[in-house]
Amino acid sequence: MEAFLGEILANITTVQYWITLVVGVCSGLILGAIPGVSATMAVALIVPFTFGMGIVQSISLLIGLFFGTIYGGSIPAILFKTPGTPASAATIFDGYTMMKKGETGRALSIAAVSMIVGALIGTAVLVFFAPYISVVALKFGPAELFAMASFGIIVIVSVSDTSLLKGILSALAGLLVSCIGMEQMSGYPRYIFGMTGLMEGLPFIPVLIGLFAVSGALLMNRETSTKNEVVDVGFCELPSKKDFKHSFPTMLKSGILGALIGSAPGAGCDIAAFVSYAVSKHGAKKDDKFGDGEPKGIAAVESAKSACTSGALIPLLSLGIPGDAVTAILVGAFILHGIQPGPLLFENHAPLVSTIFATVLFAHILVFVTALLSVKWSTLILKLDQRYIKGGVLLLSIVGSFALRNNLADVWIAFIFGIIGVVMEKWKFPVAPFLLALILGQMAEVNFRRAMMLQEDSLTFIFHTPIALSILSVAVLFFMFSLVKRLRRRQK
């Protein structure tokens, strides 16, 4: 036991360990805040730098970077309505509205605190329940993944601000757009019109940038004031007691939900963020104003996102299965250092596993501290003339879309979706169902087809898998409850 603890302490008390962790977190926060740089891209960019490092240093750099990027994406989402990462898109709904009201400091501090609450929950789940959850996660087949994708879409539709019909239409339009690209089962290219760049489907980042940032840049301001309202904040801003008390239950619920979604192989932080937002909105009280600057909206998204990052490590460490694209790159980093993630990792490299657990905790704490310290600086940017900010956002959107694949076609995609975003906003079509359906469309279609093939092309596959059936039943209940609620409201 002493040798075991000694090895862990030796790992985490070196200067190199802390330098790589701090560098990872800081560069993650910066890269995540740049539109167009996803967590996957950031981690992939940094992996070559870890070749010459030891396993502990490279893991601390990559984990710090991963967590930093995921949180960093929320900063431009709140400040400029420009999500740095797909998961941060859900932060816009309440975060940007709070910024417009001059409550940027409040929004950012709630985001930071929610992040650490979610992170602690996620880490606790990772440390104490990883072996149990991985047993359930191992049962996740095509039917369960289809059920999960459908759950996300149905839940987000049922909490649409406008009519339910418009929400369904928006989701169906998103699913139709997700058909662009190669059909994964037959390999047939659909709706690509000879453009080989569309074979992999529409890239999400330019779509996100278009829907939120470009559409915002195309709109003109009616008001005569050129300055954003900004309430001055302290050097290290924390949310008020009232806000914390108000949002804490949401942080807890979303943290657990985020960790569970993250632990399912194939489900990423974007699903966790949107589903958690929808679930919180569904259970909102009368006074809660989701979509109009509600702190619980930010709390739900940020808590779920950070818990999901820890949750995603569960299938990676315990089963050797990467939960998403970022953890797939992490698997590569492990193998590069001669370590095979999986059940044997806990037996053969127990001190390393404990070091990873400690790194996860330290990385989250570092992100939290850096996030709190950056609140004041972030609000200072908003004191600039908002016309210049808008001009800057337009240019950053263009370069952010281009940077993804060094392809001008991606900027065209962002521009087209910018116009679609304007149209949707003008005629009150909810963006969230469209976006989530676009992200989950391929996952839903491919897994639906696979699940059907496993049951000899029979739709009864849902009834053969209790997990899928339970997930879909909950989704249907959500939808029915929302329908009844709306009908009652109309009768009143």
Next chain:
Amino acid sequence: MIVDFILIVISFFAWWLARYFPNDWAGVFPSCLAWSIIGLAILDIFCEIFSKKNNRDEIVETGDSNEEYFGKNSLLLAICVGVYLFMMPILGFVFSSGILSTIALKLYGVSGYLRASAFGFGFSALIYAVFSGIMNVALPVGILN
């Protein structure tokens, strides 16, 4: 209602194209989606026609408090962005982006061409330096260079 009509046209086009997909499943999913959208869009049109009066009342009640709007300047800016995307490979990123952001700033209401162009070209050069120099993004340099 306009969005419903757009959705009907796009879905009809999607279904029409899906008929020519060789594989059965490749066409089934988009076709089902297309017809569902057409059906629901028609339903939405009817709903909007019947609830038109209520909507009018709602608009009168809430007023137009939206501080952002799509006007003539927005349309002009959208056209400029379209032209810019065609011109970027020719003029290069810094030059074309400088012109675009100068126009955008003028449309947003910034007074003085010098101030707008100084910010536009300065910010474009800064972005170019960061993305091209540090992050190795191959931004177009243009044939003029």
